[in-house]
Amino acid sequence: MLNLRNGWQNRPLNWCMKVSQRAGIALILAVLAPSLKAQEMVTLNQVIQLSLEKDYGIHLAQNALSAAETDDQYSFGALLPRIEAVASKTWNNNNQRQVLPDNTERRRDGIKSENISASAQLQWLLFDGTRMFAARERIAEIAEQGELLLRDQIVNTVASVINNYYFIVALKQQLKATQEQMAVSEERVKLAELKLEVGTGGKPELLQAKIDLNSQRRQVVEQRTAIRQVKDQLNGLVGMQLPADFDVADTIVIDLSLDREEIISEISRRNFELQALKKNIDISNLTIRERKGELYPFLYFNSNYNFSRTENEVAINNFTPLFNQNRGFNYGFSLTFPILNGFDARRRVRLAHIDAQRQQIIYDQRQTEVLIEANNAFDNYHNAREVMRISEETVALARENVHIALEGFKRGVTTFIELRTAQISLESAYTELITARYNAKVAETELLRLCGRLVQAVPEG
Known part of the structure; x- marks a missing residue:
């Protein structure tokens, strides 16, 4: 058997x-x-x-x-590290009206401008326990x-x-x-x-x-x-x-x-x-x-590079620039402490x-x-x-x-x-x-x- x-x-x-x-x-x-x-x-x-x-x-x-x-x-x-990049371009067409302290009023329609911006960001976790x-x-x-x-x-x-x-x-x-x-x-x-x-x-x-x-x-x-x-x-x-x-x-x-x-x-x-x-x-x-x-605690290293540029066809007053550009680099550290999370x-x-x-x-x-x-x-x-x-x-x-x-x-x-x-x-x-x-x-x-x-x-x- x-x-x-x-x-x-x-x-x-x-x-x-x-x-x-x-x-x-x-x-x-x-x-x-x-x-x-x-x-x-x-x-x-x-x-x-x-x-x-x-x-x-x-x-x-x-x-x-x-x-x-x-x-x-x-x-x-x-x-x-984590690296990210962002870029953008914006076209503006605005109607502006300003009233100054002396009650002078300025108005302009159809003001055209362009904005360009870009940035690169780096974040590196150096310590997380x-x-x-x-x-x-x-x-x-x-x-x-x-x-x-x-x-x-x-x-x-x-x-x-x-x-x-x-x-x-x-x-x-x-x-x-x-x-x-x-x-x-x-x-x-x-x-x-x-x-x-x-x-x-x-x-x-x-x-x-x-x-x-x-x-x-x-x-x-x-x-x-x-x-x-x-x-x-x-x-x-x-x-x-x-x-x-x-x-x-x-x-x-x-x-x-x-x-x-x-x-x-x-x-x-x-x-x-x-x-x-x-x-x-x-x-x-x-x-x-x-x-x-x-x-x-979490320790991060952070760094950024930023760029921005603005071009205006016309200025509504003397304090408004026709061209403005900024660029720069920064870096530093950040420390996050968990104190209480229930x-x-x-x-x-x-x-x-x-x-x-x-x-x-x-x-x-x-x-x-x-x-x-x-x-x-x-x-x-x-x-x-x-x-x-x-x-x-x-x-x-x-x-x-x-x-x-x-x-x-x-x-x-x-x-x-x-x-x-x-x-x-x-x-x-x-x-x-x-x-x-x-x-x-x-x-x-x-x-x-x-x-x-x-x-x-x-x-x-």
């Missing part, structure tokens, strides 16, 4: 034998159909490469990383976190691909085992028919042999359907880039040399998820520095401390969960290795037992019940062996994923 990964993982391998009995004519046609057309072989590495190129989760993580790296590239701007430096470090940490999240997404995608790929291999092995059983059942039917003809056997024996054969034929149909469905799932992980009809390897490659202590020791320093969570702690501590900077700055500092504590708790909690997951995975891995060793011996014994029972059935020294019992034992042994192989591979994949060694551990071919 295969306990497969989430979704498929929690279903036994013979789940495919429990699909509704919509067999009918389709079942008979499928069993009697000619052998399958040649399928294009697809290796695990090929599927992994396609998943790295096409997986949507990886693309989203890459997009987030690009945004964080862009922020980091331009973060030096926080240390630079080190907020600018903390902000730049925080942005750099976010960029590094984005890279870790991308790596985590990659190993998760690769793990999903490996589990899907070898699930197909396990289903193929189960199909092959069922077909092997079918060959024995077909021989049983022939022998039961022959015994019935010569009067040494009964019809119930023949009917049971045919029932068992039809049950195995149904299993073959359902197993092939399950294989097609899992292939579609695998194809979906790579953006439907695999051939419409493809084949996978025949064997499950398992690394039987993993060591518990080595895996556990590598998790804290190589697990990408934990490293990304640790970055949240660093980011929160830098945010505290930024918030504390709000309590310090204690908002202190509130921000306190909230930043609370968030840092929260991030530490999240990290500690997840680290504990990951260590538990690793220990459970290694227990599954160790158990599957032991079951594999036992099941391999059991399969060899069961196959020999079926062979002996079949030969004895031919000679009439073995009953059909004994032969059928031997077949059931072989079927159970095959299922246990295939289950153990797949579970060992799933556990191995999970261990390598948790310790960050999954991608480099993918076998060639």
Whole structure:
């Protein structure tokens, strides 16, 4: 009984034998159909490469990383001065009326003038309680976190691909085992028919042999359907880039040399998820520095260059210039002291401390969960290795037992019940062996994923 990964993982391998009995004519046609057309072989590495190129989760993580790296590239701007320039030109057409102290009145309409002005301003923040430096470090940490999240997404995608790929291999092995059983059942039917003809056997024996054969034929149909469905799932992980009809390897490659202590020791320093969570702690501590900077005075360097010119066509009195021009340069420093802002700055500092504590708790909690997951995975891995060793011996014994029972059935020294019992034992042994192989591979994949060694551990071919 295969306990497969989430979704498929929690279903036994013979789940495919429990699909509704919509067999009918389709079942008979499928069993009697000619052998399958040649399928294009697809290796695990090929599927992994396609998943790295096409997986949507990886693309989203890459997009987030690009945004964080862009922020980091331009973060030096926080240390630079701010420079602005303004220019304007104005045309005036005014009607003026003036009354002087001696009650003399002067009036003129349609007075035209031009005003030109320009200015350049520089403001440079020299000190802000080190907020600018903390902000730049925080942005750099976010960029590094984005890279870790991308790596985590990659190993998760690769793990999903490996589990899907070898699930197909396990289903193929189960199909092959069922077909092997079918060959024995077909021989049983022939022998039961022959015994019935010569009067040494009964019809119930023949009917049971045919029932068992039809049950195995149904299993073959359902197993092939399950294989097609899992292939579609695998194809979906790579953006439907695999051939419409493809084949996978025949064997499950398992690394039987993993060591518990080595895996556990590598998790804290190589697990990408934990490293990304640790970055949240660093980011929160830098945010505290930024918030504390709000309590310090701000020191600015200011500089301005101004230019203005006014031209009047006519003057309404002798004190009005026809041409006026000013230009000049000034500079200086300004200091801003935060005195009282409703204690908002202190509130921000306190909230930043609370968030840092929260991030530490999240990290500690997840680290504990990951260590538990690793220990459970290694227990599954160790158990599957032991079951594999036992099941391999059991399969060899069961196959020999079926062979002996079949030969004895031919000679009439073995009953059909004994032969059928031997077949059931072989079927159970095959299922246990295939289950153990797949579970060992799933556990191995999970261990390598948790310790960050999954991608480099993918076998060639």
